[in-house]
Amino acid sequence: MNWIPLTDIAQLDEIDALSSEGASSVAIFKHSTRCSISSMALNRVNRGEATMPVYLLDLIQHRDISNAIATRYHVMHESPQLLIIKNGAAVHHNSHTMISLVEMQANY
Numbered sequence: 001m002n003w004i005p006l007t008d009i010a011q012l013d014e015i016d017a018l019s020s021e022g023a024s025s026v027a028i029f030k031h032s033t034r035c036s037i038s039s040m041a042l043n044r045v046n047r048g049e050a051t052m053p054v055y056l057l058d059l060i061q062h063r064d065i066s067n068a069i070a071t072r073y074h075v076m077h078e079s080p081q082l083l084i085i086k087n088g089a090a091v092h093h094n095s096h097t098m099i100s101l102v103e104m105q106a107n108y
Contacts, residue, residue: 001045003055009064011065012072024052026052026055027050027083029045029055029080029081030069032059033058040097041096042080045082069083073085075090075093078096
């Protein structure tokens with residue numbers, strides 16, 4: 001997996017722009033380094049092939065970005081959480097054991 005580190009709130013503008021180009025969608029994976037379920041979900045996502053850019057947020061280090069994601073994309077904060085962004089909006093999101101990048105890519 002070619003993770004793009006999400007370390008700055010300004011990158012959300014970059015994500016919105018990328019998600020508005022043609023048929024492109026962008027994924028954001030919110031990961032808690034303190035949670036075993038989050039580690040399990042990260043491993044599951046890591047085993048898949050990404051057909052879209054995938055940003056990785058360490059929400060322990062960057063809780064401000066996680067809060068900005070919740071506000072900007074109108075989703076409740078969860079951890080772990082995988083969001084699919086299309087045209088600057090969250091078109092789908094899952095958390096915990098429901099996270100499947102392969103399934104979400106197939107639909108978005």
